[in-house]
Amino acid sequence: MEVNNPTTTESPSKTPEEQATPILCTHCELPVPKGLIELDAEHQFCCNGCKTVYEMIHACGLDPYYALRQRADAQPTQAKTTDKKYTEYDNEKFVDLYTHPLSDSRRAIDLVLEGVHCAACVWLVEKLPQILPGVLEARLNFSKALLRIVWEPGQVPLSKIARLLDSLGYPPHPAQSSDASLIQTRADRKFIIRIGAAAVCAGNNMLIAFALYAGMFSWMEDEYRTLFRFLSMFFGLIALAWPGQIFLRGAYAAIRTRTPHLDLPIAVALIAGTIAGIVHTLTGSGEIYFDSLAVLILLLLVGRWVQHRQQRRADDAVQLLFSLTPRTARLLDSSHVQDLNSQEDDANRGGIEVPIESIKTDDLIEVRAGDTFPVDGIITYGSSAVSQAILTGESKPIPVQTNDKVLAASLNLSSTLHVRVKQTGSSTRIGKLMQFVEQYAQQKSPSIQLADQIAGIFVITVIVAASLTWLAWLYLNPATATEHAIALLIVACPCALGLATPLTIAAGIGRAANMNILIKGGAALENLSTTKNVENQCSSKPTIFLDKTGTLTRGQTTLRHFHAPDSLKPAVFLTEQSSSHHIARALVDAFSVDTNIINAANDLIITDMAQHPDGGIEAIIDHQRLTIGSPSFFNAHNINITSEHQSIIDQSAADGLTPVVLAYSHDKNQSDESIGVCTFGDALRDDAISSIASIQRLGWNVVILSGDDPAVVNDIAAKLNIPHNQARGGLTPEDKLNIIKQHQSDTSAPAIMIGDGINDAAALAAADVGIAVHGGAEASLSAADIYLAQPGLSSVLTTLALAKRTRRIIRQNLFISLSYNLIGVILAALGIINPLIAAVLMPISSFTVITLAVGGNYASLKKSIQQLDLQLNTKD
Structure with missing residues (x-):
């Protein structure tokens, strides 16, 4: 059966110059890069993932999927596949953890699928029993991308089911079950x-x-x-x-x-x-x-x-831990340890995927580029760059090599590492941090x-x-x-x-939810509203502690300046598309909004490309060599950096930015001199300056707590008009927690913590009110009392107004109910009302x-916000 795909009506045998419109991928209908066009092929694909998925769908006779997708008017999406074998799914420990028996011959498992985006995906996945004998049932919850599989292990192993889902473009992950949640x-x-x-x-x-x-x-x-x-x-x-x-x-x-x-x-x-x-x-x-x-x-x-x-x-430390670290690890033994001179690629090195519960101290595991470390351990082979932003808030990657320590939940950015396991599970640093979260969440009584x-x-x-x-x-x-x-x-x-x-709190929480402010309970609202006269009650001001990365800033590396000819952008875009490095992702994101750059990149052909572990990438594009790398990479490869570009590099370092140097040469063998510099950093949120100024005018003391370099933190504080002594950099999660505790012990003024990262979770839980901002990690959301689902800090001012109004209504309702009961008691005691009348009056x-x-509407809340704005303007 052939696919009736309207995107392939143009004959692919024509040369690119003869094509009136771009050639579209047979599977996802996105443009096919010029370098991937096969002139004599009947079907064209934009990537290997789409090709693999199309071939699998076609081989299984599931071609109606494409017609269903067209009727669903789904957005074009590249297929995602991996090279995983899923052998760990057949491990006895994995089966005990994630599956449950239905009978002697049948078992069931819940899998979370990547890539589910339309109703056609549901149709395709639920055809699994028809194409794989031994699978008895496949039911997909579209909204949660949660697939329930019922199968007979005697007929088909679970790993085969997982590989088939992967080859269809839906890499599976086991859904973590919780006995406490079920109870x-x-x-x-x-x-x-x-x-x-x-x-x-x-x-x-x-x-x-x-x-x-x-x-x-x-x-x-x-x-x-x-x-x-x-x-x-x-x-x-x-x-x-x-x-x-x-x-x-x-x-x-x-x-x-x-x-x-x-x-x-x-x-x-x-x-x-x-x-x-x-x-x-x-x-x-x-x-x-x-x-x-x-x-x-x-x-x-x-x-x-x-x-x-x-x-x-409903959160506890175990659930948080599972959300932060991988559930499997690639276990190596002595026969799999790679010789240092071996040229084998990552896919052929051996090792087996096993559940993380099977990993023990002193085991040897492999962590590939782009993977998250599942354990704390010591590197025994390899060098790479590691991002510990999730733990420390430090936005810059850290270079690591043999004998360096790595921590669970941090991200391996560059190349494959072998790691000797030292701590697992709750014994890791991230595990202990989550225990702090649980401890302080329980201690913080409503x-x-x-x-x-x-x-x-x-x-x-x-x-x-x-x-x-x-x-x-x-x-x-x-x-x-x-x-x-x-x-x-x-x-x-x-x-x-x-x-x-409870009803007043529920109404306030409902109003907040409609304004993209999610509040877990009334304790947070009341704690925020008690700050009105606190300055007169104690010598210290109420304090808002703010994380920097992701809270005051956007929380991701972005392209800040491109000091190079614009004509280079298509070549840079095309080259960096194949890299998983965070700098490469920032470049691709910055250029992908410009269709001219994308179209120009599609006309370029890459004939050779090499990514170096010491911080650079080289590509031959249309017979010219493009080199992109760090200043140290250029120095190590004897590529001259001009004095103009060196001054840009020096200034970017002083501004807390990361420089990347570009070179473009007609000599395919060697680039001789730099042609430009890109700088990258974490930009301030658009409303950060105005929001911080408003909060300060309301009488709050604002303090920055960050794991970033103190020089970078001081630069941000200066832009926000925060005193130098109120900007703390280079802090660990434990440091942030201790600062919150010290503030609470020294003064009765409330401590409000606003953050987004795992490194903020313990401080969020310990603070009088923890506020997690948009884009925050799951553990910070679980530890916080309030979540601002709208980007930026302006929602903090709205939350303060809402808290004040909710507390006023609670007091009003309590007064009314007590007054009503008091009058009713007097009437009943005097014999004026009988039980029948009392029964009628009671529900009133x-x-x-x-x-x-x-019964209140948003006008009253808007009035409170307007009064708050008026108060701020008056103070100006």
């Missing part, structure tokens, strides 16, 4: 079922109540009235015994621990109302309260669910809400008031004593008090609180 998921489901049961009981009881209340004003036969009362009791008892038992258990725990808790008056009201309702149902006289009690249980459960969802932290502060007094007051009411009416009118005491308990039930804080306070909590 939490089950608990969440049980709670939702509990809420559903409460809703069923409340709904049925309300329908029955309508019939009974209607019967009060029209004639109803006694047998039907009795039937409805018993049905109401039936649903009321179910509501109390099943969904309502959570409050009974909470009350029992409060009594046992002698700690007053809001569950105690709730349980007293539920039990008293239920007993009174049962007595009245059995005697056939008096009011029953099962409808009100069932609705009360439902509302309280919903409020508790909201609070539970907003305050729960801010004490006003509802909790008054809970003990409220509980005791309500119970004492109900007892005194019963005793007083027992003396005045014994027949109504119990009725008035029950009325007091019902009307004073702290439903609104329990809902006030909850409705009022809900309306105030969620």
Whole structure:
């Protein structure tokens, strides 16, 4: 079967000069570089990955994929394949960790796939059982790119399934499962079922109540009235015994621990109302309260669910560790150790991929260029450049060689290394850092809400008031004593008090989410809002500590200056496309926005290229030699750097930038002199200067904490008008953590940490409020209380305004609910309202609180922000 691909209608046998339009790749429909065009070939491919994927799809008879992709209007995307063999997938340890048995002959595994981008991908992947015997089921969750595979290990090994997925353009990775996450998921489901049961009981009881209340004003036969009362009791008892038992258990725990808790008056009201309702149902006289009690249980459960969802932290150090380091390592033994003079390429060196759990101290592993180190260890062979930005925040790569130490989670940039394992798992530096994160996240207790502060007094007051009411009416009118005491308990039930804080917080978090500010819980909002008068309470200002790389700056190497002829750009772009070095990626990213450069590059032909491990790359392009490298590479290869270019190099070093030198020569054998210099660095975010100035005008002290070179940090601080003594460079993650702890021990002023990297995670967890910025690493997001999903720091000002408003609404709602309960208690104690009226009045306070909590619109928040802006302008 041939593919009906409209992109190949032009005959590929024509010369490039005869082509009216660029030749497009048969698989991905992107332009084919001139150097890869095969004039006599029927199909053209822009890269080997697309060619491999097309051949596999065609061989399996899955050509309808292309028609489906066209109908899905998917964006052109190059196919990604690897040379991995996936032998570690058949390892016994791997099977135990990532798969689970369904029967004696079947197992299942969840795989995260790269390259999933449209509905056609779903169709293609789910055809797996038809093309590979032994695969019984393949179900792909498109939104998560999560594939569930069910297969028979006796018929097909898992490694073969993984290789097939890879050859289709979807390299797989095992999805990390978590027992704690599964337990939490089950608990969440049980709670939702509990809420559903409460809703069923409340709904049925309300329908029955309508019939009974209607019967009060029209004639109803006694047998039907009795039937409805018993049905109401039936649903009321179910509501109390099943969904309502959570409050009974909470009350029992409060009594046992002698700690007053809001569950105690709730349980007293539920039990008293239920007993009174049962007595009245059995005697056939008096009011029953099962409808009100069932609705009360439902509302309280919903409020508790909201609070539970907003305050729960599902992260731990083990999950963070798995997100930072590879799950496999390439294990070498004595027969695989490469001879130093060997010319074998990386793909033929041997070694086997094994789960990281199988690696032990003193094992020898291989880490290739572009891979992340899975362990802490010592280099035994090779030299390379390593990026430790994820650990230290240092943006410049560090050269390493034999006998140097390397750390897990850092990135190998240049060439293959052999590493002797010294620490694995939680014993590595990154593992210990994640333990700090977990420790301080647990120690940082939530801010004490006003509802909790008054809970003990409220509980005791309500119970004492109900007892005194019963005793007083027992003396005045014994027949109504119990009725008035029950009325007091019902009307004073702290439903609104329990809902006030979580619903207001939930509403504030919802508003923030719509403004690209993600907040984990109310503690962060309250801690931010308590800074208003802190300057008058202590000698030290509230302080915001900021990481530099990725927070104040863009967090990635970018091309800052191109001091060379523009005519060189296409050749540089074409040459650097094949390199994985971060400098090469920066050049490609900078030039890829210019279609003229891309089109010109497609007209060039590379006949030879060599990438040197000592920091340079050379290519023969249209019979001319292009050399790109560091100044030391040029000196080592005796390529002259002109005095003009040397001055640029010296100035870039003083500015904290990285210089790269260019040479272009007609001599294919040797470049004789530099022709230009490119400089690279990490640029300030666009809003950094204005945002820092606004934060300082609000009274905050701003301090930079960075792992970068102190000279670079001081240069950034000067641009941001931050005092020299408030800019700290060359810091380790532990240093940042200690600075936060020292600030907290020296002063009561709050410490706010804003960062994006793994090196900030422990400080984010230890700070009073941790804020992770857009583009941050997963561990920093997990450790932080607030995540700014929008690039830049301007969202910090919006967050401050939101925190202030949310705290004001919480106080307002607590005041209203307490005032309402106080009035209701007085009326019930005086005998003015009976249990029926109390049951009607009780939900009104909850409705009022809900309306105030969620009924506000964005205009009020915008007004707060406008007032903040006005305040800043006035201070100017």
